[in-house]
Amino acid sequence: MSDTQCAPRMIDLRLAPAAAATWGATWWATGHRAPWESIGACALLALACAASYSCSSRGRRAPRHALTPPGSIRLSLALLLACVACALAVGSVAGRQYDADPARRDSGPIHARVRLQTDPAPASSGFSATRHTHARIEAVAAGEEWIPSHATALVNAPGWDSGARGDIYEVWGSLDATFAADAPSVGTIRVRRSRLIERPGGPSAWMRSTHQAFARACSSLPRDARALVPGMAIGDDRGMPADLAQAMKTTSLTHLTAVSGSHIVIILATVTLVVPARKTLRLTATILVLGTILTLVGPEASVLRSVCVAAVAALGLILGRDGQSIAALCAVVIATLLIDPWAARSYGFALSVLAALAVVGPSSALIRRSRRRIRGDTRAGRTLRRVVEMVCVPALAELATAPLIVSLSGTVPVWGIIANVVAEPAVPIATIAGIAGALLAPLSIPVASACARVSSWATAWIAETARLCANLPGNGVAVPGGASTVVGIYACCCCGWLAWRAWARWGAPRIDESERIDESEMSAQE
Incomplete structure (x- = not known):
């Protein structure tokens, strides 16, 4: 195992407070209309913090191995206040426009x-x-x-x-x-x-003809596939049968019928395998693929979030720079809320962001730790690594979105994690074959039908998994107290984790370096 694989990665969380404050301020301002005096006060405080940082850091050189420059707390506070001021202004303007809109009237x-x-x-x-x-x-x-x-x-x-x-x-x-x-x-x-x-016309006309041609290519498929194949390829799930829609909702598989971050990762991974390993070619191919996805699916908030986060991560890998996924997600959240302040009140956008945060945060950290702790030179070790990678992503995404799911439905999808793990092997086949059929549909309906048929084999597995897990006993368990109970449990777990980390850093007994050397020598002699 190389040193690069073993070295822990630093997680950049400096944009997280600004993203959370922007979300809260936007949500409040769209419903309560912040006064302009408060917005001006936040802006002035942001300018004061930025000016203080600029004056104190002038002529000062940061230490050679410093992770953050001196005075970065003031800079982070200036960024947070600036984001709050912009969020209050944008949210208040949107709220006032909605109140005065001529379409807002009685029935x-x-x-x-x-x-x-x-x-x-x-x-x-x-x-x-x-x-x-x-x-x-x-x-x-x-x-x-x-x-x-x-x-x-x-x-x-x-x-x-x-x-x-x-x-x-x-x-x-x-x-x-x-x-x-x-x-x-x-x-x-x-x-x-x-x-x-x-x-x-233009791109919209191409999108319209592609959707119509792909619908004709999928017309000969079975009932479930006529909805799942276009849904997993281009997010078009209009023909979803009611029983299948309910089964996928019960088992937390509805994200498969919308273009999410997992779809973008699968498509970009395929592009990386197909395109030669040249930065210019891969960069051009990545930009073209992401633009095509946005045109086909539409610039919805969740799609924009997935494409932007995947673009930052992919461009970082292509250019030889390890992208900070959490920082990229926070930046996308801030930009989305400032462009569309009503996204702060969208359950879909919140579910998408929480799931993405679970994937790029604790899930990726657990996968890296498993690769360091579990041996990869044996068959059992490789199998255990694969099991950890398959289970931790849906499990942590399920846990992260649990409070919102409970607040919406009042129940917990007990078999959701197992359903996601069982359905995961079929997702890449359904996605790649489906998107290939959609792109080829305007050119050749028979070829697109063949690709859709291949995708339908994978979607049949997903549909049967959803129905089987939905009929298992224990689904629809109500949570006493609703979402507040889940949030309370999460708060206790977070406080316990923070207390443990604080004790490990400041309260745990420290071992002197000489004692460590003596212990290592004794173990070597034994």
């Missing part, structure tokens, strides 16, 4: 222009011609005048079989402000009549 008739944010999905019953989609309201008609709007809404419309993400429709219908009206949504628009105004 009644509405005439508006909407831009589709997702492809229209069929009704869950399967017998209705109505399709539902999430849309951003561009403008609301007030007589002969169009008033700009920034709100979103859930739209139910008949006959939108050919609709796609990015299309702009003029709709006439009724607004139900009591259903699906969590900010920034104003409710549900039930469309009586609609007219297509604009259908974007």
Whole structure:
């Protein structure tokens, strides 16, 4: 084992307080509208801390082996206050825009222009011609005048079989402000009549044709595969059967039908194996692949987070620099919240960030420790290493997201870890074959159908795993006290771990260096 493998890696947590403060400030500001005096005070304090750091570090040289420069606490505090000031400003502006939005009204008739944010999905019953989609309201008609709007809404419309993400429709219908009206949504628009105004071209047209061609390529597959293959390839899970959707939700496998960090890692690992080992070629291929994924799947918050974190890590490896994944995740969280402050109130974004934090944090640390402690020159050691790598990622991701899952459903997915471990070997095959079929669908439907067929073999394993684990006894166990109980247990564990680390560093009896030498000599003589 080389020294590089044995050497422990330093974890950069300097952006973690700023990310947590940005999230909390954005969440509060979107609901309470921070006064501008508080925002200005935070900005002035940030400037004061930055000026103090700049004056004290001028002409001072840091020690040769220092991990952080002198006065970095002041610099971190300046960054935290600056992020809080920006978060309060952006969140307050978004909240005031939502309060004054012309689409926010009582239930009644509405005439508006909407831009589709997702492809229209069929009704869950399967017998209705109505399709539902999430849309951003561009403008609301007030007589002969169009008033700009920034709100979103859930739209139910008949006959939108050919609709796609990015299309702009003029709709006439009724607004139900009591259903699906969590900010920034104003409710549900039930469309009586609609007219297509604009259908974007360029990358959006390529995305639309690719989705439609891949849907034709998957039309001959079994029922489960018609939903799972497009879902695992391009995040299109509109045709998911109700029983399979419930089984995957019960066993915590729903992340497989959305493009997440694991999908990005699998695709980039395949690119690394295929592309020659040249920095320029791999860098170009990585940028092209990530751009293609964003175009195919759509710039949703969870997808952007996965792509940005994977891009930072991949670029660090390609350029010969070991990327700090937790710092990259914190930077992506800060940027996402400042661009879209409503993401602070999104359960999906929170689940995505917590799962990613578990994967790049404690999971990777446990895998590195197992590689140092478990021998790799024997078959048993290699098998044990592989078992640790397969189990710790889904287990820690499950534990990290448990408070939110319990708060949403009130139950614990008992067999979720086992379901993820059993389904894991099929995920790379389903992802790679599916994305290959999606990219080849506009060129050749038969070739895309063959790739989709290969992917369906893997998705059949995943579907059977979900149904089998969902029917095992013990699923749906309710937690007494709900999410507060889980959070309390986590707080006790964290306090215990911190106390143990503090005792190991400052309270444990220290052994003199001479005693260590004597002990080593005695053991050598024995």
